[in-house]
Amino acid sequence: MTGVKHLRILLLVAIASPLLAFWSSWQDPADWAKDVERACTSPRYGLRLAAARKVATGGAAAVPAIREFMQKNGPNAVPAALVEAIADQTTLEAVVLELLIEWAQNPDFYWRAQAMRGIAQRAPKLPGFAPELRAIFARYHDDPAWLMRTHARFGSMVLDGAAAAPGAPETDPRAVVKLATLLLAQGRVPPLQPLFEALADERTFLGDPWGQRNAQQAHQALKNWLGEAHPLPEGGSFADKETAIQQLLAAASAKSGQALRIPAPAVDPQGPFAGGIEILSCKHGDLFVRWTEDGVVHAGLDAAASVRLPADVWARLSQQRAQQSLDGSLGVVVCDAMRLSWVQPKVHVKVAPSSLPAATANWLLDLAQALDIAGQPRLAAALSTGLKQFAAP
């Protein structure tokens, strides 16, 4: 069904595409192949970025070379930078849109969220294809990968001008901030309170200061949107965080007319944490689990849910965990990765898909089963599903 719809979109968009865009980016097809190769394989990151920008600017003319590269090396050999560069372009060429749709709908493609953003940003310029694009976005409103669903929701919102995000209520703090920043960058002013909540976020996960990173992103978005109204002169610095939030809040309230309140600092839950597991997966969604020494297991980046495992179960699991032999990095990480970290005995490893030793995978399944029995079936299912791609064959 979707294939037919795509063809319809492509045909119509092709008619609407300005030919000049094609001619302006003309170069020998063999040269595009070289540029794509450089964008995907150059050993220098900066050269890959520059080549990606060039390929993206080439638009439709460069697409055959990208397809040829994917044919030879597989879609996941295409780096995120190239997909992002193409997403950032504003041209409406048929073959580019087709490529973005294909990427976004490929569940095994690492950078499908980036492709979805490319479709979302083009959506308002394609009013004739609103039903087809609306259907694509709707399919991913509740995708397990937070960035994918955020971009799908963003697409629906810019297409239909909706004030509220579609889909289930968002529980991932990163997604809440990301959607607000995307809308702000698009010139639409969303409720700004979530961005101010982010400014006061100091939460961490296994040493990763994700709250501060969310705060940086929120501040950057507010800074760009406020422009001249930003309370700090270029190169200046705020006296302290509290003053910064107060001054930003005054400026944002004045510009938006929204009643904004000073956020309460968001801090980590009661610890200390003795270990945890992090799964970062662009394909299947992220998972965050950490525990205290006495067997209280917290789920989520913000530790929104927690459960105390029975003492005997926790003692058994702890004993099994201590027997795991893990060290360094396991496998070659391209995107999706698992991190295991605990203090007794000290372990901190990063694991690529298909690289987790069977004994550790079994231990994680035991943990999932204990969580299930303790009344956390969704967490248990998420853990079992999440670790599947990491278990060594």
Next chain:
Amino acid sequence: MLRVPVLLGLLSCLAGDPTPISFSVLAGFTYTEGMTLPKEVTAVDEKVVTIRGFMQREVPGSGPVNQFLLVNEACGCNGTPKLNEIVFCTLPDGVTMDILPGVVTATGKFYVGEEKEDGVVIMLYQMDADTVK
């Protein structure tokens, strides 16, 4: 007479304590090629600094490295790092280490400025990393 801790503190100041910097400063502006970089960024050029971030290989692979990227996010899922969101770190000659998981602190001499290769900017921030832990 100076007490020992005060004396040690003074000595470390004289030797030049590393200046702590963060990605919120390094990446706190929209970078465009050829632009005048913000003062707060150029102020740390050729200074010994400490910075926290995630180690990443320049190309996917395995085994110890002599060079790596220090970035602000563990996963590129939330966007490819831009040039002002990366510190290109080089360990001393002959020194290699594994890519460590989680947040690390790198200390070393920091260099700010566009580095070009084949006519394109490939680096903005570089560090001769003395320690990474």
